[in-house]
Amino acid sequence: MVQFVHPSREDITLAGVLAALADPMRLRIVKSLLAQGDCMSCAEAAPCPGMAKSTLSNHFRVLREAGLIQTSKKGVEHRNVVREADINARFPKLLKTILGYPE
């Protein structure tokens, strides 16, 4: 079984967060997660039909390792939430600012 890598709050870096959000698909995933407000499976959270599963999995890994999302296993699927509190504590207003622009 796979154990997910989640950096602690202090280990979240600005460069890591920016790099993670610098991909349009990942930006959309985070927006989608926040709009929903609740946990979502990878498939639900990804507004990208036709994308390879492995690519999607990779995007979630990048978001996870940057500290942007928390992934937990629930049954056969993985539930994801944005680590809003951690990001806001570390980089106030960053998320809100970046995610606030129209597509």
Added chain:
Amino acid sequence: MVQFVHPSREDITLAGVLAALADPMRLRIVKSLLAQGDCMSCAEAAPCPGMAKSTLSNHFRVLREAGLIQTSKKGVEHRNVVREADINARFPKLLKTILGYPE
């Protein structure tokens, strides 16, 4: 003679700006440019002794192509300014937010 590529204001993308700022060295360059308030040569603007000239040149190219800085030739050196007005018009508060965090 080399003509620099500067995207027009409308062509500046969020992904491009974030990707450009996702590198610690480039973030420091932009901070350094803004702190100075004035045009700076590449060498002046780069707080990175010992870095290869070609690497530095590449960082400036990335910043330029992302629309973050404007480069103009002045004598033997290139003068760089942050395109604050353009970035602020396109993505309000983004620069201030990202550059506001301590190193």
Added chain:
DNA sequence: TTCAATAGTTCACTATTACTGAACTATTGA
């Protein structure tokens, strides 16, 4: 004019990173 110095760019090479199909793991339900 010619030559050296200076500031950056471009090139070529290597090293790291991203995308994808295929194979694999883990869980659920029949």
Added chain:
DNA sequence: TCAATAGTTCAGTAATAGTGAACTATTGAA
């Protein structure tokens, strides 16, 4: 036990970053 589902890992290829060396352009001096 078997099939279906969700996602990860692997292996291969494609794209991108870092660097020294060679190149271009400008200035200033002999």
